Amino acid sequence: MEIFCKFAALIIIHSLFIMNIHEYQAKQILKSYGVAIQEGIVAESAEAAVEAAKTIQTQSGSDWVVVKAQIHAGGRGKGKTINSNQKGVAVAKNLDDVKTIAQNLIGDTLVTIQTGEKGKLVSKVLVAQDVFYPGASEPKEYYMSVLLDRATSKNVIIYTTEGGMDIEEVAEHTPEKIHREWVNPTIGFQAFQARKIAFNLGLSGTAQKEMEKFVTALYRAYDETDSAMFEINPVLKTSDDKIIAVDAKVDLDENALYRHKDYALLRDESEEDPTEVEAKKFNLNYVKLDGNVGCMVNGAGLAMATMDIIKLSGGEPANFLDVGGTANAETVEAGFKIILSDPNVKAILINIFGGIVRCDRVAQGVVDAYKKLGNINVPIIVRLQGTNAVEAKKLIDESGLEVKSAILLKEAAELVKTVLA
Amino acid sequence: MSVLVDKNSKVIVQGFTGKEGTFHASQMIEYGTNVVGGVTPGKGGSLHPDLNKPIFNTVQEAVKATSANVSIIFVPPAFAADAILEAADAGIAVIVCITEGIPTKDMIKVKDYLSDKSCTLIGPNCPGVMTPGGAKVGIMPGFIFNPGRIGIVSKSGTLTYEAVDQITKAGLGQSTAIGIGGDPIIGTSTKQAVEMLMNDPDTDGIIMIGEIGGGMEAEAARWIQAHGTKPVVGFIAGQTAPAGRRMGHAGAIVGGKDDTAAAKMAIMRECGIHVVESPAEIGAKMLEVLGAKAKA
Numbered sequence: 001m002e003i004f005c006k007f008a009a010l011i012i013i014h015s016l017f018i019m020n021i022h023e024y025q026a027k028q029i030l031k032s033y034g035v036a037i038q039e040g041i042v043a044e045s046a047e048a049a050v051e052a053a054k055t056i057q058t059q060s061g062s063d064w065v066v067v068k069a070q071i072h073a074g075g076r077g078k079g080k081t082i083n084s085n086q087k088g089v090a091v092a093k094n095l096d097d098v099k100t101i102a103q104n105l106i107g108d109t110l111v112t113i114q115t116g117e118k119g120k121l122v123s124k125v126l127v128a129q130d131v132f133y134p135g136a137s138e139p140k141e142y143y144m145s146v147l148l149d150r151a152t153s154k155n156v157i158i159y160t161t162e163g164g165m166d167i168e169e170v171a172e173h174t175p176e177k178i179h180r181e182w183v184n185p186t187i188g189f190q191a192f193q194a195r196k197i198a199f200n201l202g203l204s205g206t207a208q209k210e211m212e213k214f215v216t217a218l219y220r221a222y223d224e225t226d227s228a229m230f231e232i233n234p235v236l237k238t239s240d241d242k243i244i245a246v247d248a249k250v251d252l253d254e255n256a257l258y259r260h261k262d263y264a265l266l267r268d269e270s271e272e273d274p275t276e277v278e279a280k281k282f283n284l285n286y287v288k289l290d291g292n293v294g295c296m297v298n299g300a301g302l303a304m305a306t307m308d309i310i311k312l313s314g315g316e317p318a319n320f321l322d323v324g325g326t327a328n329a330e331t332v333e334a335g336f337k338i339i340l341s342d343p344n345v346k347a348i349l350i351n352i353f354g355g356i357v358r359c360d361r362v363a364q365g366v367v368d369a370y371k372k373l374g375n376i377n378v379p380i381i382v383r384l385q386g387t388n389a390v391e392a393k394k395l396i397d398e399s400g401l402e403v404k405s406a407i408l409l410k411e412a413a414e415l416v417k418t419v420l421a
Numbered sequence: 422m423s424v425l426v427d428k429n430s431k432v433i434v435q436g437f438t439g440k441e442g443t444f445h446a447s448q449m450i451e452y453g454t455n456v457v458g459g460v461t462p463g464k465g466g467s468l469h470p471d472l473n474k475p476i477f478n479t480v481q482e483a484v485k486a487t488s489a490n491v492s493i494i495f496v497p498p499a500f501a502a503d504a505i506l507e508a509a510d511a512g513i514a515v516i517v518c519i520t521e522g523i524p525t526k527d528m529i530k531v532k533d534y535l536s537d538k539s540c541t542l543i544g545p546n547c548p549g550v551m552t553p554g555g556a557k558v559g560i561m562p563g564f565i566f567n568p569g570r571i572g573i574v575s576k577s578g579t580l581t582y583e584a585v586d587q588i589t590k591a592g593l594g595q596s597t598a599i600g601i602g603g604d605p606i607i608g609t610s611t612k613q614a615v616e617m618l619m620n621d622p623d624t625d626g627i628i629m630i631g632e633i634g635g636g637m638e639a640e641a642a643r644w645i646q647a648h649g650t651k652p653v654v655g656f657i658a659g660q661t662a663p664a665g666r667r668m669g670h671a672g673a674i675v676g677g678k679d680d681t682a683a684a685k686m687a688i689m690r691e692c693g694i695h696v697v698e699s700p701a702e703i704g705a706k707m708l709e710v711l712g713a714k715a716k717a
Contacts, residue, residue, distance in 0.1 A: 148525055150635050153532040153606045185533035226526050256524035258499060289663060300603060301577020301632055304658035305700035308682075311661045312699050320662070353579040353586075355548075355562040386562055386582060408590075409583060409701040 018228045019252040021266045022070045024126045026250035033221035036214060036244040038236075040128030042070065049102035050095050052127040064130035065092050067101040069110050071120040072271040074249065079112030081105060082119060088112060091130065098127065123270065131246055135239025141246075142201055142237070143167055144215070146222040146230040149182065157181040157193075157219065161201055163234035189219040203237070210243040218245075225263075226256030275338050282334040284323055291316025293416060294339035294348040294378075296332070298323050298357055306351045309409065313416035318345045327357050332365035336373060347379045347419045351412060354386030363392035367399045379404065379419040383412035423597040424572070424617040424624075425515050425541065426491055427555040433483045433513075434459035435504045436495035437469060437476055445495060445519075445560050446472055452557040457487040480511035493549065493558050494518040501545060502527035505608075509540050516608070517558050518545035528606040535608065542608025548578035548600035559600065561585070569594015571707060572618030574611055574641075575630035576603045580658060580700065584628050587704025593711075596624040603632070612641035619651060626652045626711050628703060629694065633659035634680060639688045646692035652710040655694040656703055657682040 021029075024042040031037050039059060041052035053065045069076055069088040076088030086104035091097075102125050111119035132139050141163030149156040160178045162170045171178055179200050183189050191212075198211040214235065222230050231249040238244065252263055269277050279286035285300070289307075293315035297303035300322050307317035319339060323331050332350075339348055352362050366382055383406040384392040396405045404419070406412040426432075432449070436442040437459025450456050450472065458475040465478030477483035480492065492513045496504040501520035508516045523545050535542055543550055549559015553566035565582060567589040575581040581600050588595060599614045601607055611631060618624045631638035638657065645653055660682040686696045697706045 148529070148605060150605050153529055155529065185529050223526070226524055228525065253525050255498060255522045256526060259524070289661075291661075297579075299577060299579030301575070301580035301630070301658050302583060302700075304632055304662055305577075305580050305583070305656070307661045308658060309699060309701065317661050353582045355579065355582055356560060385586060386565060409587075413699065413701055 017254050019254050019257065019263070019267060020072045020271065021250055021252065022072065022124070022268065023068065023248055024070055024124070025266045026248040027245065029225060029250060030218070030221055030245055030248055033224065034217040035221055036210075036242060037248065038066075038128050038131050038244055038246045040068075040126045042124055042126050043102065044124050045106065046099050046102040049125055049127050050099050053092065053095055053098040056127055056129050060129040062130055062133060063094055065098060066090070066128045066130055067092055067098060067105065068126040068128060069105045069122045070124040070126055071110055071115070071122055072268070073112050073114040073120055075112035075114045076110065079110050079115070081108035081110050081122070083108050088122075101125075102127075120271070131236055131238055131244060133239060137237075137239055137241060139239050140237045141234035143170070144218070144232045144235045146219060146227070148228070152182060154185060155183045155219075155222070157183070157197065157215065159197055159201065163236075167233065183219065188223070189216065191216075206241040207237050207243065210241060211237075214243040225250075226253045226259060227251060228253040275341060279321070279334070279338050282331055283326070284321060284331060284335055284338070286338060287320040288342065289317050289319050290344070291318040292344050292346040293420070294318045294321075294342065294345040295351065296321050296323060296335045296339065296348070297351045298325065298327050298353065302351065302353060306349060309413045310349060310416055313413045313420070315347070315416055315420050318342055325356055327352060327362050327365070329361070329365035329368050332362060333369035333372065336369045336376075340373070340376065340378075345378055347381065347416065349412060349416055350380065350382045350384075351409070352384050352386075354384065354388065354392075356387075358388045359384040359386060359392035360388040360395055363395040366403065367395065367401060370399075370401050370403065381406065381412055381415045381419065383407065383409065385409075423552040423555055424621050425543070425550050425552070425597060425599065426558045427552050428453070428455065430491045430515070430556045430558065431455055431457045431487055431489045432491045432493060432556065432558055433457060433477075433480070433487065433489040434493050434495065435480065435508065436497075437461045438464055439495060441519075442495035443469070443471055445493075446474075448560075448563070449493075449557050452563040453554075454556045454558065457489050458483055480507045480513065484511045484513065489513065491515045491556075491558055492517070494520055494545075496520060498522040498524070502531050505531050505542060505545075506534055509535055509538050509542075513540055515541050515543065515550075515558075517543045517547070517549050518602075518608070519547065519549060519560060520544075521546040523604070525605060528604065532606055532608070543599065544602040544604075544607060546604045547602030547607070548581055550597065550599050551595070552597045553595050561598065561600070565589060566598070567594035570596050570623060570625040571628060572596045572621065572624040572626070573598040573628045573630070574614040574618065575600055575628075576611070576632050577630065577658065580630055583700060584630060584656075584703045587701075588628070588707060591704040591708045593704070593708065596621060605635070610640065611637040612644045615641045615645060615653070616648075619645075619649060624651065626654070626707055628707060629653055629655045629689075630703075631655070631657045631685060633657070633662050633682055633685075638685045642689045642692035642694055645694060649693065652707075653694045654703060654707045654710060655686070655689045655696045656700055657685045657689070657696075658700065660698075
């Protein structure tokens with residue numbers, strides 16, 4: 001079960017280590033590796049959407065097209081926009097429909113189960129072919145994903161006949177319907193595995209062969225793009241036995257982007273939190289949260305532990321902020337600015353355990369930033385421990401600034417309690 | 422005694438002449454670690470200009486000339502996986518990889534290659550291994566340590582320092598501190614590190630520090646329940662981390678309900694581990710559970 005838990009989280013991940021891309025970009029990557037996809041054209045205006053629809057109509061020979069909002073979040077089919085109450089994925093039966101749907105979506109904010117209440121602004125739509133056309137056999141949806149199984153340190157393909165549904169629900173209620181195929185790192189994905197997958201999905205004849213081709217191409221794409229996760233939901237068997245990716249979520253491993261310089265262009269910063277984008281410029285690892293106590297820490301583990309201390313002291317963490325191993329006056333100042341840009345922040349706790357980082361330098365950074373930024377009107381608690389901690393405390397105590405200093409973590413926790421009281 | 426490294430360890434540094442390698446090698450030597458040389462391809466045959474130790478082109482050459490049995494890697498992420506493979510191929514027994522940001526795909530290969538080798542990989546993305554008074558093979562600040570009988574296992578760097586400092590301030594000391602690293606794929610798991618310390622006659626108590634994400638702490642806890650012979654104090658960082666967001670470490674993400682700090686802490690408690698809610702209480706808790714033994 002463990003694998004599904006992690007997997008579920010990956011679906012809604014935003015992070016510095018995985019790069020999210022849009023559905024239309026994901027499909028372009030898949031197509032370049034020979035994975036059959038639902039064809040589509042991206043558009044940034046209603047007029048462009050209509051033009052795109054004309055092309056798709058000619059290609060598919062059908063009047064029907066599907067208009068899909070392009071945002072970095074799932075659940076679009078069930079989500080609706082705030083103003084126009086438009087579903088994030090909608091079928092258009094003619095060009096007028098395309099225009100209306102595209103007009104409704106572009107510029108409006110789409111709220112889905114994964115976006116939170118604030119939703120996400122839609123600036124692009126994908127106009128795609130209608131793939132549920134009638135034919136010799138019934139169309140059928142499947143689910144398929146590729147990701148790292150941490151327990152075995154191998155990639156695993158997860159698949160089920162229960163496509164188009166919430167995979168977590170399938171895992172919880174009918175776990176026997178979920179299949180897994182691990183890939184041996186030495187020999188890679190093998191033909192027998194592709195056959196196993198096709199037959200386990202109950203396919204035969206042309207559809208079985210097509211599925212073997214699909215999954216083989218899909219794994220190759222995952223491997224060669226250095227991806228962190230692929231999720232194709234649904235994989236569709238069309239009424240004429242083609243196997244295609246109707247939706248595609250591709251997360252790239254940011255640590256491997258140096259091998260794929262062109263993928264850097266796929267980043268859409270408008271989909272990311274602006275303060276997180278700003279933090280990244282200073283090499284700060286920042287995640288915005290909803291609490292009232294800001295924190296600035298060196299090291300991810302200590303940063304999480306500091307958030308825990310804030311909670312145990314009666315506050316709620318306003319952020320995660322790891323300044324890394326190179327904290328200096330400049331990064332401290334940038335960190336301060338980012339934390340203070342959040343109006344919910346009622347206090348700030350700085351917790352540095354100096355190893356390579358010298359505490360007195362950080363202290364000087366705090367003093368300088370404080371003076372430079374002028375009227376900081378929230379209490380600041382500084383806990384500096386490790387290399388040159390005593391000198392650092394002296395520096396802060398003698399600066400005459402309204403900064404409370406501590407050496408032990410316990411003292412810092414007490415100070416958080418005091419300032420919140 | 423101790424585990425993994427001690428004063429008899431012969432240590433080489435891969436990425437010896439780089440800025441990081443040079444700085445940390447000098448710190449390690451200053452601490453008393455027996456650094457016998459290092460590897461920088463293309464600079465073999467000369468001496469490190471600042472450290473006056475031999476440079477070799479390959480790990481194999483270094484092992485032949487110095488009988489090195491421990492290697493520490495400061496190679497940039499694009500070349501770090503290859504450096505691990507080279508060390509394993511040359512017969513290095515303990516490989517410590519400090520490098521952060523190695524692509525997951527590279528680590529899958531490394532893990533597969535090491536599966537039938539007898540070497541131990543610590544890391545990557547870790548602060549290294551420290552046996553106070555014996556050897557520092559990592560980037561931990563030496564002065565916060567005190568030789569003693571508490572073993573420490575942790576995914577995090579600075580949180581390890583925090584635990585070390587609290588143990589020292591509690592009047593105790595450390596046998597060996599092992600920073601296992603925070604990546605999704607690491608060489609030595611929490612359970613494997615705990616097992617080493619459990620089998621070490623010079624360790625009386627163990628501190629196990631984990632964080633959200635993955636199943637390593639639960640695995641270690643169940644092993645401790647079945648085989649544990651020494652008190653274990655545990656802490657899980659990330660009680661307040663929201664689901665689905667990655668907290669710095671690539672491996673630190675809350676997935677489903679079994680991945681949360683609360684769930685991990687509950688399993689650890691069930692398995693007889695002394696879990697502290699606050700990271701400020703790690704040292705005090707160890708002192709308390711060791712009781713009379715701490716003073717002996």
